[in-house]
Amino acid sequence: MLSQLFASLAEVSQLKFLLPLIIGTWAGLIGGAIPGVTITMTIILVLPFTFGLDPLQGLAAMTGVYVGGCAGGLVTAALLGIPGTPAAIATTFDGFPMARKGEPGRAVWLGTWASFFGGLLGAVFLIGLTLPLARFALRFGPWEFFSLFIFALSMVAGLTEQSLLKGFISGIIGLAITVIGSDPIMGTPRLDFGSEFLGGGFQFLPVLIGVFAFAQIMTDLEKAGDSRHLDAQTSPDLSVSHPAVVWEILRRPVLLVWSTLVGILIGVLPAIGSSAANVMAYDQAKKISRHPEKFGTGIPEGIIAAESSNNANVGGSLVTIMAFGIPGDAVTAVMLGAMIIHGIQPGPLFIIQQPRVAYGIFAAYILAHPVMMILQWVGARFYLRIVTVPRAILFPVVLVLCTVGAFALNNTVDNVYALLIFGVLGYLMVKFGFPLAPLILGVILGDEIEKNLIRALMTDPDPWLFLTRPISGVLIALSAGSIALALWQHRRTQARLARIEPEAETDF
Amino acid sequence: MGRDGAAGLVGLAGSVVLLWGTLQLPKSPLVPIGPAFYPRILFTVAAGLSILLIVSDLLRRRSPAAQEARYRLVILAFLIFGGYVFLLSPLGYRTSTFLFAFTLQAVIDPPRGPGRWLFVLAVALATTAVTYYAFEVYLYVLLPRGWMTGF
DSSP states (O other), rough: OOOHHHHHHHHHHHHHHHHHHEEEEEHHHHHHHSSTOHHHHHHHHHHHGTTOHHHHHHHHHHHHHHHHHHHHHHHHHHHHHHOGGGHHHHHHHHHHHHHHHHHHHHHHHHHHHHHHHHHHHHHHHHHHHHHHHHHHHHHOOHHHHHHHHHHHHHHHHTTSSSSSHHHHHHHHHHHHHHEEEEEETTOOEETTTTTHHTTTTTHHHHHIIIIIIIIHHHHHHTTTTHHOOOOOOOOOOOOOOOHHHHHOOOOOOOHHHHHHHHHHHHHHSOOOOOOHHHHHHHHHHHHHHOOOOGTSSSSSSHHHHHHHHHHHHHHHHHHHHHHHHOOSSSHHHHHHHHHHHHTTSSSSSHHEEEEEHHHHHHHHHHHHHHHHHHHHHHHHHHHHTTTOHHHHHHHHHHHHHHHHHHHTTTTHHHHHHHHHHHHHHHHHHHHTTTTTHHHHHHOOOOOOOHHHHHHHHHHOOTTHHHHSOOOOHHHHHHHHHHHHHHHHHHHHHHHHHHHHHHHHHHHH | OOOHHHHHHHHHHHHHHHHHHHSSSSOOOSSSSOTTTTHHHHHHHHOOOHHHHHHHHHHHOOOOOOOOOOOOHHHHHHHHHHHHHHHHHHHHHHHHHHHHHHHHHHHOOOOOOOHHHHHHHHHHHHHHHHHHHIIIIIIIOOBBBBBBTTO
16 A cells, blocks of 8 residues: 555656646635635636546646645635635634734644644545545445435435525435436436437536536625625735744644544545534634633634644545545535546545556645645735735636536537526525535436446345345435434524524514 | 425426426336336425425515625626627637626626726736637637637
């Protein structure tokens, strides 16, 4: 394992792979820094530029975007009090107060070094866990894969902040999109209503781009009056003593390791993304702290916990993608899509059959961290200037890149029509309170769910096997459990709101 | 009925139409499970969930209406993007992208004075030129040529 890893580190260190990794990390840092341009959208925007590259080059760039994006959000979070990405929400709690107290450099570099250490600790788990988990997944037949995908979908739909029912409907819409076109077993055309456009089905990239880019841009446009541009409030001096900052982090090993573990665990579990990791690690740090009352006033513990967890989360998410082929949230769904576009089918056979690419991804993940540090050192102030780009310029450019991305997938304008259709759908879903992550997961997993269901029933028509085969049965039970838990949580929240509401009314 | 109820009705109508569509599918002569098997399960579940959404909306207490957002700009942006998409084939990538980038900028932040108009024009030209050269020349993506313009 180690010899393969060192060989891959040497391979990815070549300029041919290092250059896409650097560009990807740079793009991630910028995308992560711009409020309103999430990591998901940055991956979507960079993906078309990698179409013509060797798979490992393309995936090195994508890994760079993912790592850079997680770290990029902290610059605006600390200096402007606006998280560049949802993964940096908790970083604002202490990063911004610290910067306002006259220590902007310390705030930014505590976060950056914590991201670095958290990410590298995440790499240890990524490399150590993926192969054993993939070997375990080799025992899976179509029953187990079907149940695993259902479990992932039920987790994502159940843990959405909005209603559970809407989460499931969103997931079903995603699955429904995949049944249009030809069926995956015999290739029979279905549900095309005689239309050539529908007959080809929908590729998931235009769906992803349409749903995410439009939902985000159009929601931002609604507030155009107050979000056309962000003024750089300061031109801060980011110089700092790096050994002192590193020591500030390393002399809190329990905090660092615990926050990293929270990030990894949340990354491994389907459904809970890096924003949850960031907030949960912050909350955990507050709970184990001897002075919880100081959290939120600009203390280093808050920044270290928040930033180490969100980068460690990337490692955890990659474990789930590479070992099982299931994405945990919207960002990892897009990462999985990027892998598929580059001809990689993530899952248990991936690391065994394609060790060069798999270990190449590990190597890219490790190397992305020092690259991220260097780029942050060179350009943190530059990223701060980029966030002042007026939205009137940013939005047309982003939409043009989305259009080219959809078109370039297989050089057809049909994909651009699909982009428009799913753009409208994505925006309407957001306005009607439907979460988008289950839809994306449905689109990504739809074909595999159908194939495994049909394969299982054609091998043995007994449907009880989904429950009686041990692993499949456990996964189905976990799916039911996650739905029951989500229902219980939803009812508890409703009951609490019902108790609060009468009190609120008495105020008036 | 609230927004959820309306969404549920749309979902129910869509599920019924697609469920009807699965009835038109042929049975597979080679395998016992045909192409309609999985979609039928899916759309039946979708119809059930849509009914649940309608019922839950009807039973729910009404909360005060949310603050009105600025939908005019959103609708305009969608229309401009729709125009761009449909002009790609007749006008080609370069012309339609330039028109799109110029119009959308002008609509989001209307320029005041000739200097601002020139700036909007320059951004539209730069967006078109940079993306064209990046994709067509360096990444070998053959971007759409217009059947009306010839380029």
